[in-house]
Amino acid sequence: MxxxxxxxxxxxxxxxxxxxxxxxxxxxxxxxxxxxxxxxxxxxxxxxxxAGDDTWRPPDTGSLLGDLLALNDEVLAALTERPPATMALIAASFRSEEAARALGRFWEDRYARCEPVVRRAVARGEVPAGTRARPLLISATAPLYHRLVLMRVPAEPGLAALAARSAVLAASAGAFTAPEPGDT
Amino acid sequence: MxxxxxxxxxxxxxxxxxxxxxxxxxxxxxxxxxxxxxxxxxxxxxxxxxAGDDTWRPPDTGSLLGDLLALNDEVLAALTERPPATMALIAASFRSEEAARALGRFWEDRYARCEPVVRRAVARGEVPAGTRARPLLISATAPLYHRLVLMRVPAEPGLAALAARSAVLAASAGAFTAPEPGDT
CATH class of the missing domain: 1.10.10.60 (Homeodomain-like)
Incomplete structure (x- = not known):
């Protein structure tokens, strides 16, 4: 069905x-x-x-950059697949509140499953202790969704790698360790 | 009309x-x-x-972080305005190819107008020479669109500031200076 x-x-x-x-x-x-x-x-x-009820686990390549590169390759593959099943589902979520809530649950679930990527990076000393997983993961993946889903331009070469690398550099510099900052 | x-x-x-x-x-x-x-x-x-045919110019606060914080406050205001005119237009772009292309043009125009933000930061020595404007600007703004438009969750406190700060840290570390990297 x-x-x-x-x-x-x-x-x-x-x-x-x-x-x-x-x-x-x-x-x-x-x-x-x-x-x-x-x-x-x-x-x-x-x-x-x-779609969320599966055994999917995030990549485990041995480095934060490797994991985020592999993760972004998966995101890119989903957003550019033919036929465009993922894009069709995202588009449909703008038509149905119920579908929108379900898509939100799906994404929340995927980001939650990716948290070990950040925990392992902290354990390896690649990023500071206290680095928060969710904003780091969103920083790494959001540019792909922004370009492909919202701006609907073809993925420029290197987009997925650039987003992964910039998230790692920001995280290494402590961008995601602060407690919730005031939005000022 | x-x-x-x-x-x-x-x-x-x-x-x-x-x-x-x-x-x-x-x-x-x-x-x-x-x-x-x-x-x-x-x-x-x-x-x-x-909407793109106006005199809008990006903020000029004297620092890259200040400019991106102000820019993200504008994005946040547009995405949370009541009535939700911007959200309605984005949703409509998933229904009409013509509207989708026009929205793409609008965003391209806005990002192009924001390029002086990055040029000024390079001139002030805040980020390395050769820092590319477009990926930096998308890194700073994409997390807001991702959370509010696609995941449709309320903006958590500090989201706009966190995205601006992490883009600045990544840019300072040279994340956006590389020539187009291979996507591997």
Whole structure:
């Protein structure tokens, strides 16, 4: 069923996505779909929640830079895959509040799973003790999403590596060790 | 007319946005709108293109950190304004290819206008000669868009300042001076 949602979304976009088209594609009676998922938002939310329910672990290459480079290669691959399943899901999240919340949960889960990358870097002495994982990880990955998802420009060569390297340099200089600073 | 597009978008969302509702709100005959803008995508593209056609200049506070803090305060204000006009426009860009291209042009224009921020920092010796403006500016601003637009979580205190500070530390350490690195 969720494969049918993804396939419909990639092939025909959100505008053509209905419980009926998904049910037809999956060969399931529409009332079954309505009973379990209620609407398109519920189907999309389940796609995101299922995507997070796996055994994914972050790369462990032996260095912070290596881990972030490998992580960004994964992000880049997801955002440029053909057919553009990830991009279609992100776009759909702007249509359905339920899907948006599910995408938020998915990202929170992925960033939480990546925290060992930062803990290992602290243990190796690559970044100062007290370096906070979440802002470091977002600093390393956000430029890719910004360029590819929001500005929708092709990834310039070196974008993923540049973002990973600048996050490491900032972290090494203590950018992410401060307690929550006042936003002034 | 473009004010009518923005108002309709904020109040009723993209799904309710039609040439007819915009024409009615603006008190203009629908055929006039169709002749000039063709469709909703054309109207939205014009909203973005008009937004870029102003006298906006980046902050000039006397330091790179000061400039980026002020810039991020502006980004934060735009992304959290009520009614959420900027967020509505970004969401709409996921519905219309024409609007998406116009939003891309708008961002490119804004980042280009911000390049003096980096040139001044190089001249003051705050960052190494050869520091590239675009990746530095994206590093400073992308975490805000990532959290607020894509992950759709409220801005945690200090988010804007943290992103500005980490970009400055990375830039000072030479993160953005390299010629385009290979993405490996």
């Amino acid at each position: 969720l494969d049918a949602v993804r396939a419909e979304l990639v092939e025909h976009g959100y505008d053509a996505l209905t419980v009926d088209t998904v049910a037809a594609r999956a060969g399931v009676h529409r009332t079954t779909v309505y009973r379990r998922w209620r609407d398109v938002g519920g189907l999309l939310a389940d796609v995101f929640d299922t | 473009l004010d009518a597009v923005r108002a309709e978008l904020v109040e009723h969302g993209y799904d309710a946005l039609t040439v007819d509702t915009v024409a009615a709100r603006a008190g203009v005959h629908r055929t006039t709108v169709y002749r000039r803008w063709r469709d909703v995508g054309g109207l939205l593209a014009d909203v973005f293109d008009t």
